[in-house]
Amino acid sequence: MRGCSILRISSLLPLPSVTRSSVTFPKYVWILYEHFLAWSSAGNIPFFSDLHCWCLGFLIQSAERTLDAPELLDDYYLNLLDWSSKNVVSIALGNTVYLWHATSGAIEELMQVGEEQGPVTSVNWGPDGKHIAVGLDNGEVQLWDSMALCKVRTMKGHIGRVGSLAWNGGPILSSGSRDNTIFNHDGE
Numbered sequence: 001m002r003g004c005s006i007l008r009i010s011s012l013l014p015l016p017s018v019t020r021s022s023v024t025f026p027k028y029v030w031i032l033y034e035h036f037l038a039w040s041s042a043g044n045i046p047f048f049s050d051l052h053c054w055c056l057g058f059l060i061q062s063a064e065r066t067l068d069a070p071e072l073l074d075d076y077y078l079n080l081l082d083w084s085s086k087n088v089v090s091i092a093l094g095n096t097v098y099l100w101h102a103t104s105g106a107i108e109e110l111m112q113v114g115e116e117q118g119p120v121t122s123v124n125w126g127p128d129g130k131h132i133a134v135g136l137d138n139g140e141v142q143l144w145d146s147m148a149l150c151k152v153r154t155m156k157g158h159i160g161r162v163g164s165l166a167w168n169g170g171p172i173l174s175s176g177s178r179d180n181t182i183f184n185h186d187g188e
Contacts, residue, residue, distance in 0.1 A: 067100065069093055077163045077178075079122040079135075086129035088146065092120035097134055099146060110134075110144055111151065124165035126173075126187065133173050133187070135162025141175045143187060155185045 071094035072080060080092040089100045090110065095118035097110040113120065113136060122135035131152065134142045139158030144151055160178030167173055173187040 084125035084129040121161045137161045
């Protein structure tokens with residue numbers, strides 16, 4: 001990827017220590033938690049899991065992983081990050097969209113647009129977790145196949161940047177633009 005680190009994963013942060021005196025839970029929760037600790041220390045299940053967070057009964061206050069994101073546009077009205085049902089994060093950095101596979105940690109470049117089209121102003125995964133819609137500054141909406149890394153089609157109509165994309169749970173993709181219009185596209 002041009003010799004630089006686009007997304008970097010920092011090491012895992014340590015978990016806070018919890019004792020019976022530091023947190024008050026009903027007895028059955030402590031029994032479940034102590035059994036869970038025994039199972040996780042035996043290597044049966046990962047220590048840091050949803051069950052562990054539920055047993056602790058609090059929200060984690062620090063990040064599990066940190067990804068560097070240079071060229072992330074600082075604009076409240078843009079939607080530059082989305083997580084797919086297949087555990088892949090898409091992130092728009094400037095004129096490029098990257099995919100980070102959470103299970104493997106692999107990073108790949110999905111697409112890059114020229115200065116006349118960009119920057120990328122929104123991304124949104126389809127319900128199948130395979131297709132991703134990309135909104136651009138020039139008003140275009142592009143539909144991409146993330147498995148083949150190829151563009152499926154381009155939908156035009158907006159004259160302002162496309163800052164919002166949403167699927168209806170099926171084949172209909174709605175796009176909202178700075179030109180005060182919302183279009184419903186057939187994504188099939």
